[in-house]
Amino acid sequence: MFILIFLLFLLNTSxxxxxxxxxxxxxxxNGDKDGDLKTGCAFLPRTVQEPVEKEYFRNILDIxxxxxxxxxxxxxxxxxxxxxxxxxxxxxxxxIFNYCMSVSQLYSLSQNLGQDSxxxxxxxxxxxxxxxxxxxxxxxxxxxxxxxxxxMLLPGSYVIQLTYGPFHPILSDQEKFPYLYQMAPxxxxxxxxxxxxxxxxxxxxxxLVISDNDQDTQFxxxxxxxxxxxxxxxxxxxMIPISMQLYMSxxxxxxxxxxxxxxxxxxxxxxxxxTLAVSFRMWESRGVQRIWVITSQWDVTTSKRDFMxxxxxxxxxxxxxxxxxxxxxxxxxxxxxLKYTDEYLARLEWMNFNCEVSTxxxxxxxxxxxxxxMEWLVVQTFEMAFNGGLYDIYNxxxxxxxxxxxxxxxxxxxxxxxxxxxxxxxxxxVLNSFLKKTQFxxxxxxxxxxxxxxEHQEEYDVFQxxxxxxxxxxxxxxxxxxPYFPHGQQLHxxxxxxxxxxxxxxxxxxxxxxxxxxxxxKFWQEGMAVCxxxxxxxxxxxxxxxTNVDQCVKCPExxxxxxxxxxxxxxxxxxxxYEDPLGMALALMALCFSAFTALVLGVFLKHHxxxxxxxxxxxxxxxxxxxxxxxxxxxxxxxxHPNSATCMLQQITFGVVFTVAVSTVLAKTVTxxxxxxxxxxxxxxxxxxxxxAPNYIIAICTxxxxxxxxxxxxxxxxxxxxxxxxxxxxxxxxxxxxSVTAFYCVLGYLACLAQMSFTVAFLSRNLxxxxxxxxxxxxxxxxxxxxxxxxxxxYHSTKGKVxxxxxxxxxxxxxxxxxxxxxxxxxxxxxxxxxxxxxxxVPE
Numbered sequence: 097m098f099i100l101i102f103l104l105f106l107l108n109t110s111x112x113x114x115x116x117x118x119x120x121x122x123x124x125x126n127g128d129k130d131g132d133l134k135t136g137c138a139f140l141p142r143t144v145q146e147p148v149e150k151e152y153f154r155n156i157l158d159i160x161x162x163x164x165x166x167x168x169x170x171x172x173x174x175x176x177x178x179x180x181x182x183x184x185x186x187x188x189x190x191x192i193f194n195y196c197m198s199v200s201q202l203y204s205l206s207q208n209l210g211q212d213s214x215x216x217x218x219x220x221x222x223x224x225x226x227x228x229x230x231x232x233x234x235x236x237x238x239x240x241x242x243x244x245x246x247x248m249l250l251p252g253s254y255v256i257q258l259t260y261g262p263f264h265p266i267l268s269d270q271e272k273f274p275y276l277y278q279m280a281p282x283x284x285x286x287x288x289x290x291x292x293x294x295x296x297x298x299x300x301x302x303x304l305v306i307s308d309n310d311q312d313t314q315f316x317x318x319x320x321x322x323x324x325x326x327x328x329x330x331x332x333x334x335m336i337p338i339s340m341q342l343y344m345s346x347x348x349x350x351x352x353x354x355x356x357x358x359x360x361x362x363x364x365x366x367x368x369x370x371t372l373a374v375s376f377r378m379w380e381s382r383g384v385q386r387i388w389v390i391t392s393q394w395d396v397t398t399s400k401r402d403f404m405x406x407x408x409x410x411x412x413x414x415x416x417x418x419x420x421x422x423x424x425x426x427x428x429x430x431x432x433x434l435k436y437t438d439e440y441l442a443r444l445e446w447m448n449f450n451c452e453v454s455t456x457x458x459x460x461x462x463x464x465x466x467x468x469x470m471e472w473l474v475v476q477t478f479e480m481a482f483n484g485g486l487y488d489i490y491n492x493x494x495x496x497x498x499x500x501x502x503x504x505x506x507x508x509x510x511x512x513x514x515x516x517x518x519x520x521x522x523x524x525x526v527l528n529s530f531l532k533k534t535q536f537x538x539x540x541x542x543x544x545x546x547x548x549x550x551e552h553q554e555e556y557d558v559f560q561x562x563x564x565x566x567x568x569x570x571x572x573x574x575x576x577x578x579p580y581f582p583h584g585q586q587l588h589x590x591x592x593x594x595x596x597x598x599x600x601x602x603x604x605x606x607x608x609x610x611x612x613x614x615x616x617x618k619f620w621q622e623g624m625a626v627c628x629x630x631x632x633x634x635x636x637x638x639x640x641x642x643t644n645v646d647q648c649v650k651c652p653e654x655x656x657x658x659x660x661x662x663x664x665x666x667x668x669x670x671x672x673x674y675e676d677p678l679g680m681a682l683a684l685m686a687l688c689f690s691a692f693t694a695l696v697l698g699v700f701l702k703h704h705x706x707x708x709x710x711x712x713x714x715x716x717x718x719x720x721x722x723x724x725x726x727x728x729x730x731x732x733x734x735x736x737h738p739n740s741a742t743c744m745l746q747q748i749t750f751g752v753v754f755t756v757a758v759s760t761v762l763a764k765t766v767t768x769x770x771x772x773x774x775x776x777x778x779x780x781x782x783x784x785x786x787x788x789a790p791n792y793i794i795a796i797c798t799x800x801x802x803x804x805x806x807x808x809x810x811x812x813x814x815x816x817x818x819x820x821x822x823x824x825x826x827x828x829x830x831x832x833x834x835s836v837t838a839f840y841c842v843l844g845y846l847a848c849l850a851q852m853s854f855t856v857a858f859l860s861r862n863l864x865x866x867x868x869x870x871x872x873x874x875x876x877x878x879x880x881x882x883x884x885x886x887x888x889x890x891y892h893s894t895k896g897k898v899x900x901x902x903x904x905x906x907x908x909x910x911x912x913x914x915x916x917x918x919x920x921x922x923x924x925x926x927x928x929x930x931x932x933x934x935x936x937x938v939p940e
Contacts, residue, residue: 157170258279293575300329315365340371347375368393612640730753746814747833764873851877
């Protein structure tokens with residue numbers, strides 16, 4: 097019970113950042129003598145022991161405050177009021193603020209705080225300050241860095257500084273600034289987020305404009321590294337000098353560079369209160385139409401004057417993701433309902449209305465038209481945007497409240513308080529130690545960690561800044577980037593919102609070179625950026641079916657590229673088939689000649705006793721006719737789909753059958769010579785004629801050819817060959833000869849036999865006899881030799897099925913020559929002049 101009473105006593109005791117201020121302790125605003133409130137605003141939040149109503153904040157806000165910093169005062173008042181109404185934070189105490197200090201006033205505080213007159217001439221209060229906390233904006237950074245008084249307000253004690261606005265790396269040095277806390281998160285993922293949106297819209301040619309300082313140079317390095325990983329190039333990089341005089345001397349150069357560049361996308365990064373902002377406003381005033389990619393601090397820099405649903409002059413803003421804070425607009429209007437009307441708030445230069453894809457107000461905004469009135473817009477109850485430095489103030493107040501709350505609880509446990517007043521020398525140390533360890537989840541469920549040594553990957557919201565013709569600015573949330581999602585899914589963009597905001601789902605292209613479409617490939621010339629290229633048609637039989645490919649893909653062997661070279665088409669399999677007109681014609685011709693040969697053989701068999709059939713050995717005539725019959729059938733092996741068996745049978749059958757035919761002609765020629773030798777008196781050749789010696793010529797000659805063919809088959813036999821290159825769009829299936837030497841040996845052997853037959857027949861052409869066929873044998877061999885001599889050059893000049901057709905035609909033509917020259921005249925005599933007889937006995 098005693099402990100509980102003691103705890104309640106402590107909770108009603110002032111353990112404050114600053115000495116508790118009573119309602120009668122005011123800041124009297126007589127004006128800023130130095131006029132330096134424009135450079136920034138510092139707030140001193142304090143605690144009081146009694147409840148504070150909104151009337152207090154209304155009185156504070158009614159005091160004249162610089163317009164540029166007015167939004168921060170509103171946000172601070174809103175957050176303090178929210179904390180004061182939270183029963184779980186600092187019970188029986190309230191947080192307040194009561195002035196906005198300039199740089200010079202903050203410096204006066206360090207000089208006069210310990211004097212009896214108070215630390216401002218226009219501020220009076222009866223009690224000294226214990227713990228000191230100051231909340232400052234980004235405009236005071238340079239003044240803070242250049243001075244040493246920022247932390248020293250009393251001898252032996254320091255001020256704890258909480259900053260709002262963009263993160264500044266200079267102030268992140270914990271050794272140099274141990275009591276300074278930057279509420280803005282570090283832009284650890286900004287470069288990745290921007291590259292993700294660039295990739296999403298298929299841009300690869302962007303410009304960058306930054307200030308010429310260390311922070312922006314580091315961002316350039318980070319962004320360049322990420323761009324190079326994704327093959328994205330800078331069209332230009334403008335580093336705007338900080339010196340206004342130097343900038344003005346180069347302003348026209350920067351303007352010309354951005355106007356002459358072909359890029360449609362320009363990234364703006366840097367301080368919005370610098371020469372960079374001056375340059376940006378100048379570009380907008382001169383009508384530069386680009387897609388501006390900015391950070392949230394540039395919201396108020398972009399112009400509100402023009403309203404165009406034009407994707408060529410849009411603005412994409414990246415802001416740190418945080419939960420949406422509701423009630424800000426209602427709070428501001430309760431401060432002064434007559435002044436802060438919907439229309440008044442909408443026309444404020446720094447005021448934006450947020451619109452998220454999922455919210456109903458954004459769906460209502462889709463019904464907006466150019467003819468809608470101002471009244472229609474303001475009654476749609478859009479919430480005022482609470483972002484950037486405002487959200488930093490929100491978290492700063494809650495961090496301070498949580499640290500004070502924990503500090504009170506610990507002091508209650510350890511009894512460090514002395515009659516409700518903590519020693520000055522230890523207050524700031526204790527509070528600073530609590531702030532360093534403070535971690536909490538704020539009311540919008542965002543995690544806040546005051547340990548600035550821990551780095552976190554930040555999430556970003558992507559906004560399309562959209563201006564109505566009435567001067568109202570809407571920030572349409574079109575996407576979100578989160579590094580915690582898997583690669584490739586870190587950026588989500590709502591195409592519906594882009595279509596509504598720009599009138600088109602497709603963003604304008606921003607590329608160095610036009611896309612190389614299907615059928616083309618990229619190639620680079622020396623000195624060109626990696627994003628800049630030229631297009632070249634794919635080489636023969638290579639394709640590309642995508643845009644901007646580096647190399648074309650060669651079609652498989654069984655396919656070929658179409659005319660556009662964007663698709664591989666299966667090749668037609670070509671061979672000399674029976675369905676082919678040429679194959680059909682050759683097959684019919686071969687069958688007709690073979691049938692005619694069979695008919696001639698039938699005639700000879702029927703009239704085998706006639707003298708003309710008996711002349712020159714009718715057995716040889718039968719053998720010759722049978723061999724010619726097979727010669728005519730031989731081309732059928734060449735027609736149809738080739739396989740290993742037919743490939744071997746083609747050449748072997750051709751070689752052996754023709755050897756039989758030609759050797760038979762040779763035997764008949766020898767028979768004619770022997771017949772006339774036998775009939776002469778005193779000759780001894782009769783034995784050779786009647787013993788059948790000429791018949792051995794056929795066997796011997798054929799045996800030699802069989803040996804040649806056997807060697808051919810044993811060493812390198814003919815086989816199936818798939819020729820996919822000789823004829824475009826076709827795969828030709830043919831039989832290769834295997835051993836070309838063996839093939840020419842077969843032909844050469846046949847040529848020797850034909851030459852011998854021709855020579856012997858030519859020498860015996862003038863022998864007297866009614867049935868002497870030496871002349872016919874001569875002409876048949878002459879025709880045979882002419883056909884095959886002509887065959888060789890024609891055969892080598894053709895490919896595919898035409899080459900096969902040439903060989904078939906040569907076989908049929910040479911066979912038909914022998915048939916026609918030797919047997920057609922005999923059939924004529926047999927059938928049309930059967931009465932003729934010989935004067936002597938013809939040997940059989």
